[in-house]
Amino acid sequence: MIEWSHFSDTFIGTVSDVLPIVTIIFGFQFAVLRKPVTNLPKVILGFMYVILGLSLFLIGLEMALFPLGETMAVQLTAPEFLQQFRISTSSLDSWKDYYWVYCFAFCIGFSTTVAEPSLIAVAMKANQVSGGSISVNGLRIAVALGVAIGISLGSYRIVVGDPIHYYIIVGYVIVVIQTFYAPKMIVPLAYDSGGVTTSTVTVPLVAALGLGLASTVPGRNPMIDGFGLIAFASLFPIISVMAYAQITRWLNRRSTTEDSENAL
Amino acid sequence: MEAITALVKAFLGSLRDLMPIIVVIAFFQLVVLQEPLPNLLSIVFGLLLVVSGLTLFIFGLEMGLFPIGESMAQAFARKGSLFWLMVFAFCLGFGTTVAEPALTAVADEAAEVAAEGGMIEHSAESMEEYANGLRYTVALSVGFAIMLGVLRILKGWSIQYMIIGGYIGVVVLTVFAPDSIIGVAYDSGGVTTSTITVPLVTALGVGLASAIKGRNPMIDGFGLIAFASLLPMMFVMIYGMVIA
Numbered sequence: 104m105i106e107w108s109h110f111s112d113t114f115i116g117t118v119s120d121v122l123p124i125v126t127i128i129f130g131f132q133f134a135v136l137r138k139p140v141t142n143l144p145k146v147i148l149g150f151m152y153v154i155l156g157l158s159l160f161l162i163g164l165e166m167a168l169f170p171l172g173e174t175m176a177v178q179l180t181a182p183e184f185l186q187q188f189r190i191s192t193s194s195l196d197s198w199k200d201y202y203w204v205y206c207f208a209f210c211i212g213f214s215t216t217v218a219e220p221s222l223i224a225v226a227m228k229a230n231q232v233s234g235g236s237i238s239v240n241g242l243r244i245a246v247a248l249g250v251a252i253g254i255s256l257g258s259y260r261i262v263v264g265d266p267i268h269y270y271i272i273v274g275y276v277i278v279v280i281q282t283f284y285a286p287k288m289i290v291p292l293a294y295d296s297g298g299v300t301t302s303t304v305t306v307p308l309v310a311a312l313g314l315g316l317a318s319t320v321p322g323r324n325p326m327i328d329g330f331g332l333i334a335f336a337s338l339f340p341i342i343s344v345m346a347y348a349q350i351t352r353w354l355n356r357r358s359t360t361e362d363s364e365n366a367l
Numbered sequence: 368m369e370a371i372t373a374l375v376k377a378f379l380g381s382l383r384d385l386m387p388i389i390v391v392i393a394f395f396q397l398v399v400l401q402e403p404l405p406n407l408l409s410i411v412f413g414l415l416l417v418v419s420g421l422t423l424f425i426f427g428l429e430m431g432l433f434p435i436g437e438s439m440a441q442a443f444a445r446k447g448s449l450f451w452l453m454v455f456a457f458c459l460g461f462g463t464t465v466a467e468p469a470l471t472a473v474a475d476e477a478a479e480v481a482a483e484g485g486m487i488e489h490s491a492e493s494m495e496e497y498a499n500g501l502r503y504t505v506a507l508s509v510g511f512a513i514m515l516g517v518l519r520i521l522k523g524w525s526i527q528y529m530i531i532g533g534y535i536g537v538v539v540l541t542v543f544a545p546d547s548i549i550g551v552a553y554d555s556g557g558v559t560t561s562t563i564t565v566p567l568v569t570a571l572g573v574g575l576a577s578a579i580k581g582r583n584p585m586i587d588g589f590g591l592i593a594f595a596s597l598l599p600m601m602f603v604m605i606y607g608m609v610i611a
Contacts, residue, residue, distance in 0.1 A: 116468070119466065120466065120467075120468070120561065120563065121563055123462040123463060123465075123466055124459075124462065124463050124563060124564070124567065126462070127455070127458045127459055127462050127463075128435060128439065131439070131451075131455050131458075132439065132442075135446075135448075135451050135454075135455070136439070136442045136443070136446060138442055140435065140438070141434075141438055142434070145430055145431075145434075146430065146431045146434060146435050147431070148427075148430060148431070149426075149427045149428070149429070149430030149431020149432065149434070150427065150431040150432070151427070151431075152423045152424070152426050152427025152430060152431065153423075153424055153427035153428060153431055153432060153563065154427075155420075155423055155427075156419075156420045156421065156422070156423030156424030156425075156426070156427055157420065157424055157562060157563070158420065159416045159417070159419055159420030159423065160416070160417050160420030160421055160424060161420070162413075162416055162420075163413040163414060163415070163416030163417030163418075163420055164413070164417055165413075166409055166410070166412065166413030166416065167409070167410045167411075167412075167413025167414045167416075167417065168388060168392060168410075168413070168414075168417075171392055171396065171404075171405075171410070172392060175392070175395055175396065175400065178400055179395070179399070179400070184400075203399055207391075207395055207399075210387075210391040210394075210395075211388075211391055213387065213391075214387030214388040214390070214391045215388060217384060217387050217388075218384045218385050218387070218388055218421070220421060220424050220425075220562050221560070221561075221562045221565035221566065223384070223425065224425075224428055224432075224433075224565060224566035224569065225565060225566070225569050225592075227425075227428075227429075228433070228566075228569050228570065228573060229585075229589070232573055232584045232585050232588060233585055267549065267550055267553060268538075268541045268549060271537075271553060272538055272541075275534045275537075275538065278534070279531050279534065282527050282530075282531070283527075287586060288585050288586060290526065290527060290586075291526050291585075291586060291587070291588075291589035291590035291593070292585070292589045294526065294530055294589075294590055294592075294593035295569070295589045295590060295591070295592040295593050297556075297557075297592075297593065297596055298556070298557065298559075298560045298565075298592040298593060298595060298596035299560060299565050299592055300557075304388075306469055306557075306558065328550075330476075330480075330550030330551055330553070330554050331550045331553060331554060332554075333553075333554040333557040333558060334550075334553035334554050334556065334557060336557065337556060337557040337596060
């Protein structure tokens with residue numbers, strides 16, 4: 104069921120990913136800092152766990168989810184499927200006919216982000232640093248919603264064919280405005296969450312969706328229009344995480360004012 | 368016994384993390400596309416691997432990546448050598464990015480786009496040269512980004528103005544960069560940060576901010592990844608302008 108060579112290939116791939124990191128860390132540790140690592144056996148065991156875990160994770164994804172998700176992205180954007188579910192009456196394909204694509208983009212963006220290992224890592228750290236006031240799952244859901252909205256909007260852009268920079272620039276303007284109103288504590292974390300969302304799980308599925316969409320929609324060039332979904336997926340979490348913090352603060356304020364009113 | 372309960376708990380937690388993907392894929396396959404699930408056995412086995420992999424990864428994160436990132440940050444802060452800390456930050460950014468498989472894939476695709484768009488010759492040689500150039504550009508930019516981010520933590524500069532300045536830079540460059548590079552450039556910000564780099568860099572930032580007096584780990588510790596995803600966008604557009 105699982106080929107040994109496939110496992111060893113993925114394992115070697117992960118090891119060669121980690122190798123430069125390990126070289127840099129231990130090189131600096133011994134040559135510059137000149138200090139033994141505290142608890143070295145435990146750290147080495149931890150690295151082994153990370154490598155083994157990541158390899159298993161990738162192999163499992165490639166076995167169970169990626170083939171299915173990728174064919175799905177292709178099938179949902181295929182002309183026959185769109186023909187079957189069309190709602191517009193005109194002969195021209197309207198952007199509304201792609202509603203299942205937007206829906207799929209939203210769902211897949213959300214669900215893959217929730218499972219993204221690097222986001223889990225950042226959320227754990229943020230929870231620890233904030234003394235528990237930022238909840239691990241709250242942050243993850245806020246980021247995942249941002250990615251979901253970003254990818255569905257990105258798919259809409261591919262369908263209508265607008266230039267990408269207008270969307271990104273408007274996104275930047277929103278981020279800048281929010282920065283001045285959001286709680287100070289959340290701003291750096293929100294900026295970071297843009298970069299952590301897109302790695303192991305999200306990128307392959309999203310790339311398949313973008314390419315499938317750009318090759319189906321008439322007049323799109325997959326080589327040029329297929330790019331850009333990842334950019335959407337890294338911009339919108341910034342907005343959603345700041346919005347999450349703003350909403351939480353607003354709710355807290357409202358409940359405290361209500362409390363004080365009740366006390367009167 | 369306690370260890371086993373912890374393991375089972377972690378395992379169930381990972382399973383819960385994966386539930387949304389399973390539900391989405393099953394729903395679209397069965398309800399929307401109305402097709403059966405192929406190779407159910409291999410799917411179930413694959414999911415088991417994913418869940419155990421995620422569990423192991425999180426265990427290893429707390430045992431290996433987080434502690435070493437933080438202890439190195441503290442050791443550098445005690446040593447007090449700005450030069451070596453900068454060298455370390457640059458190496459960490461450059462070294463982890465240059466070999467990143469996602470980046471290699473994007474660079475190869477970008478070379479094809481450029482060849483089709485007539486920016487470079489349509490030959491294997493010039494395309495490889497272009498892809499490699501792009502890869503080193505992105506790796507250099509991530510190296511500088513981590514360096515800049517660490518410098519910001521040390522000096523306590525506020526992140527907003529730096530990021531907003533970066534956004535303005537991106538917008539201005541967009542106007543001048545050739546069209547075919549823009550999509551690639553915007554995407555390159557997202558693909559640079561791998562699953563192993565992110566926890567390490569986060570631990571480094573938070574560790575530095577907690578080791579230095581007067582820095583708040585929440586406000587100053589985060590933000591390194593933000594730089595690592597913003598700078599590559601600008602560098603790639605500049606690369607496109609230089610090549611064209």
